[in-house]
Structure formats: C-alpha cells, structure tokens
Amino acid sequence: MKFVNSFKDKMKSYNGEHKLKYYIDTMGCQMNENDSLKYAGILESMGFEKGEEDNSNLYLFNTCCVRENAENTLFGRLGMLKKRKMNNEEVYIAIVGCMTQQEHILEKIKTSYRFVDVVLGTSCMSLFPEKLYNAIVNSKKKIEYIDVSNALEEEVPIKYEDKYKASVSIIYGCNNFCTYCIVPYVRGRERSRRPEDIVKDVKKLAQDGYKEIMLLGQNVNSYGNDFEEKYNFPMLLEELEKIDGIEIIRFMSPHPKDFKDDLIEVIKKSKKIARQIHLPLQSGNTEVLKRMNRKYTKEQFVELALKLKQISNISLSTDIIVGFPNETEEQFLDTLDVVKTVEFDQIYMFIYSKRNGTVAARMEDEVTYEEKVDRLERLKKLYEETLPALNAKMIGNTYKVLVEGKSKNNAELYTGRSSQNKVVIFEADDSYIGKVVDVKIDSEHLWYLKGTIVK
Ligand code: SF4
Structure with missing residues (x-):
C-alpha cells in the first residue's frame, strides 16, 4: 500500500489557518519509536507543527502493551487531557499502536474515555489523515477502530530527529508466539518489505548524510521467509553494504533459532555491519526455554554465542527474563551459568510480568516477587562483575x-x-x-x- 491520501492535503490547507501543534507520546520498543517518526512525518506533511507537552492541540499516544504499567500511564495522561478538553481548549486525542489491538483496552476507551477522537490499530497509518481530518474538521468524534494488520505501508513520510543515525523497518509482525509475548497477537504475522523499497530508503538516507542505519524487525533474520523467491536477510545485508555513504549497519533483533551460518559469514566479511550482535537469551535453562516456546536449548544458544564471539572485536548483548512462572532456583542458576560462559557486554534484564492473552499468563506461578527481585539482583551483580574485564580488553585497541x-x-x-x-x-x-x-x-x-x- 502506497501512502497516498487526499485528506493529507485537505488537512494541510485547514492547518494553514489554524497552525495546530502536535505532541507524540511514544511507549515501548524501537519499532514503536520508528512508527512515531512516521507519524511525525505524516503530521508535518499535513501542516502540523511540533509542540510541547503542555501547549499542543493534537496528542498522539503511540502505545505499547509489552511494558508494564503502560495502561496506567496512558489512562492517567488521558485524564489530564480531559480537563483541558472540558475547559474548551482545542485539544484532540489520537491513540495508535499495539495497545489498541487488545479488546479490553478498546472497550475501556469506548466506555470510559469517549472524548478520545481517533483510535487506530497497528499497520493502518495511511488511514490516519482521513480519520484525523474527520475528527478535527468535520467534528466526527466517533471512535473508529480499524485493523489492517496485514497491510504493508510504503512511502510514508518520516521525520528523523537524529541527523546521522536512522532506523529502517524491514519486517513487521512475528510468527514465533513465545509464550510470554503479546506481539504476534497485536502486530500480526510476519510481512517483509520488498528489498528494492528498503534499498531505495537507505540510498535516500545516505544522500541525506546519514552514516548509520539500524534495521528493525521483531525477528529480522526471518526476513524474506514470506517471499516466493529465495531472498533472505544475509542477502539484504550484502545489498545494503554496497550503498556508498552508509558506514555502520546495525540490526535488531535476530532470533537465535534463525541465526544460521550464512548470516555469520556475511557479518565476518562485512566492513560495515557493526561488531555488536543482540542475541536474546531470555533463559539459560532448556526446560524454561521450552515453556517459553523459544525453540533452542541452553547448549545450542551457548554454541551459537561462542561461535559469534570468534568474530574479531565482536560484542554481544542480550535480553533475560528472570522469574518466569515456576522457574526454580536450579533453572535460574543455568541462566547465571550461560551469562558466565558467554560474557555479554550488555544485558537488558527484566522480571517476568504477565501479559493478558498470552499462554504464560495462564501458567501457575509459585515464585514469590521477593525471590524474583533477588534473582534480578544476583544477575545484575554478576553482570557488573564481568563488565570491567570485558571493557579492559578494549584498552589500547x-x-x-x-x-x-x-x-x-x-x-x-x-x-x-x-x-x-x-x-x-x-x-x-x-x-x-x-x-x-x-x-x-x-x-x-x-x-x-x-x-x-x-x-
Ligand atoms: S520472537 Fe518471541 S519475543 Fe520476539 S516478538 Fe516474536 S513472540 Fe515476541
């Protein structure tokens, strides 16, 4: 779907007189941050100006349902804006992103937050100008929810904040259904962007002076699995390597189960792919990994991580969840064991928290919160003990x-x-x-x- 929308121009001419300001509140991951840059691009193409939190007219909440407390944060902020609306200030509210794909959230907005003007599901950005125009100019404040979760949107204007680093989405959605994760339910199945569209975007970024790109996807190394022809993530990386001007290529996140030798070979040969790989472990225990539906064992993960560490100057980062339902002390010790063996340069660590609608949310859990906090502290301590020696190896290089x-x-x-x-x-x-x-x-x-x- 190409981004063509006559409402964009209609809204622009309305904005010519009214000079409305926008403020985007982004929750969650880098994919959401990238979507917010697109929303900013769309809004500016519609004549909106960037405003601040306390002086804007349009408040766009790009929501996340992975982070804890995101619901409370959203509804708290809506409450504050309601007061401004009741004081007859010209305030409009739009809610987009993952949270809107959850029925209980939609229901709550419809019943208790009827003053919200626009609600859109994921993957329907191109409908945003029309919905916004109708809410603002035609005063149609009916909440409409649209889900086009299989759509791929191209040529959406994007407004990067940074002048040298840019993120580029290459694949949307996820097919993996890790039992703790809500993403496949709210972002739909995997859809890869066409390589020629990605190459075009990256060439344009290079022309505009960008030096570093971050390729984004929930699972970047399943890129191309949905194409009829054989075209995969290593092939895309080789194509992007050829683009003059781009000096550093990063990607986030690969799934360990899909990290094959052809990708390792492309990284080894490349002069541009960053010497940093994010390899999400989640747990170091095979039984817990099975209950998480991660599709690799402790041994397979360690073998892959050590193979990657043979690439010169490489650093590894990871995500770890402690206190998955009924994780035993012995199982947690396996996680510490992997951390000691692999020596990660960066660890994003989280205490497991339930996501309604996932398989893990229905699992029994007898691990107390205190035990989970204690495990997180021990993991943090081990990580901080390992880090100075890893950093010290870099001195002189x-x-x-x-x-x-x-x-x-x-x-x-x-x-x-x-x-x-x-x-x-x-x-x-x-x-x-x-x-x-x-x-x-x-x-x-x-x-x-x-x-x-x-x-
Ligand atoms: S790979 Fe697993 S954790 Fe990552 S988005 Fe997909 S389901 Fe969620």
Whole structure:
C-alpha cells in the first residue's frame, strides 16, 4: 500500500489557518519509536507543527502493551487531557499502536474515555489523515477502530530527529508466539518489505548524510521467509553494504533459532555491519526455554554465542527474563551459568510480568516477587562483575566511532558509540560531529570508555 491520501492535503490547507501543534507520546520498543517518526512525518506533511507537552492541540499516544504499567500511564495522561478538553481548549486525542489491538483496552476507551477522537490499530497509518481530518474538521468524534494488520505501508513520510543515525523497518509482525509475548497477537504475522523499497530508503538516507542505519524487525533474520523467491536477510545485508555513504549497519533483533551460518559469514566479511550482535537469551535453562516456546536449548544458544564471539572485536548483548512462572532456583542458576560462559557486554534484564492473552499468563506461578527481585539482583551483580574485564580488553585497541556531539556529563568532551555499541568519550571539536572516526581506547569506566581520536 502506497501512502497516498487526499485528506493529507485537505488537512494541510485547514492547518494553514489554524497552525495546530502536535505532541507524540511514544511507549515501548524501537519499532514503536520508528512508527512515531512516521507519524511525525505524516503530521508535518499535513501542516502540523511540533509542540510541547503542555501547549499542543493534537496528542498522539503511540502505545505499547509489552511494558508494564503502560495502561496506567496512558489512562492517567488521558485524564489530564480531559480537563483541558472540558475547559474548551482545542485539544484532540489520537491513540495508535499495539495497545489498541487488545479488546479490553478498546472497550475501556469506548466506555470510559469517549472524548478520545481517533483510535487506530497497528499497520493502518495511511488511514490516519482521513480519520484525523474527520475528527478535527468535520467534528466526527466517533471512535473508529480499524485493523489492517496485514497491510504493508510504503512511502510514508518520516521525520528523523537524529541527523546521522536512522532506523529502517524491514519486517513487521512475528510468527514465533513465545509464550510470554503479546506481539504476534497485536502486530500480526510476519510481512517483509520488498528489498528494492528498503534499498531505495537507505540510498535516500545516505544522500541525506546519514552514516548509520539500524534495521528493525521483531525477528529480522526471518526476513524474506514470506517471499516466493529465495531472498533472505544475509542477502539484504550484502545489498545494503554496497550503498556508498552508509558506514555502520546495525540490526535488531535476530532470533537465535534463525541465526544460521550464512548470516555469520556475511557479518565476518562485512566492513560495515557493526561488531555488536543482540542475541536474546531470555533463559539459560532448556526446560524454561521450552515453556517459553523459544525453540533452542541452553547448549545450542551457548554454541551459537561462542561461535559469534570468534568474530574479531565482536560484542554481544542480550535480553533475560528472570522469574518466569515456576522457574526454580536450579533453572535460574543455568541462566547465571550461560551469562558466565558467554560474557555479554550488555544485558537488558527484566522480571517476568504477565501479559493478558498470552499462554504464560495462564501458567501457575509459585515464585514469590521477593525471590524474583533477588534473582534480578544476583544477575545484575554478576553482570557488573564481568563488565570491567570485558571493557579492559578494549584498552589500547582502536575502534570506529560515530561522533554524536558533546558529552552530557562532561561538556569538555565529545561522545559517540563504538561499533560495539559502547559509549566512548574523547577530545574533539564540533567539526567532528557526524563523522565516523577511529578512537584508541585509553581507559574503562564501567558504563563508558575514554579514548583518543587517532584518525
Ligand atoms: S520472537 Fe518471541 S519475543 Fe520476539 S516478538 Fe516474536 S513472540 Fe515476541
């Protein structure tokens, strides 16, 4: 589906006189952040101006149902906006994203939050201008919910905030049904974007001066499985490697079960693919992994992680859930064992929390919250004990760093992320911003490294 919509222009001419401002509140993952950049692009193409939280007319909530407390956050914010609406201020509210795909949320909006103007499901961005126009100009404040969860939308305008780094969605949805995860229910089945559309987007980014791209998908390495012809993620990476101007290519997230040797070979050969791979472990125990429906064992994960670690200068990051329903102490110790063996450079760790509508939400769970917190603390401690030695191995070596700007904590210095996704600070000046430079690491400080530009 191409983004063509006459309501965009109608809304633009209305906005010419009214100068309405928008404010986007994004919850959740990088896919949602990327969607919000598209909504910002659409809104600006409709003549809206970016506003602040306290002075806007259109409030767009791009919701998530993975993060805990997101529902309370949304409904709390709607309550605040209701007061402004009741004071006759010109305020409109739109709710989009994953949360709107859940029936209990829709019901709640329809019954208790009838002042909301637009509600759209995932994958129907192209309908947004029409719905918004009708709500604002025609005062049709009827809540309409539309689900086009199999649609693929192309040529949506996108407004990047960053001038040098950009994210590009390559595949939407997920077929994996991990038992704790709501994503396949709210984002639908896997749909890969055509490679020519992705290449076109990345070439345009390169022309606009972007140096680093992040390829996004719930499961990037199943990219192309839905094509009739053979075309897969490693082939897409090889194609993107050829684009002049792009110097760093990252991707998020691959599934360990789909991480095959052809992908490892492409990473090894590449001069642009970042030396950082995110490999979500979730649990280090085979029985728990089976109950999570992850489709790999502890041993298979460790074998893959160690194979990846043979790639020179590579760093690994991961996600871990502690306290999955009825996870025993022995099973948790398996997770610690994998963490000790693999030595991750970054761990995003979470206490399991129930998502209504998932298989795991119906599982019995006798693990107390205190036990879960204790496990999280032990995992955190182990990680923080491992990190200095990993960082120390980088001292004396030189790494590619995209210079992002001045360091927030030390105004004298500049900052960027190395290819390994480590924060590095160093002396520089404004002329370096947006350039990829070689930085020699001088010292490590747990959460960042200090270095010197050598080229
Ligand atoms: S791979 Fe699993 S955790 Fe990731 S989005 Fe799909 S179902 Fe959720």
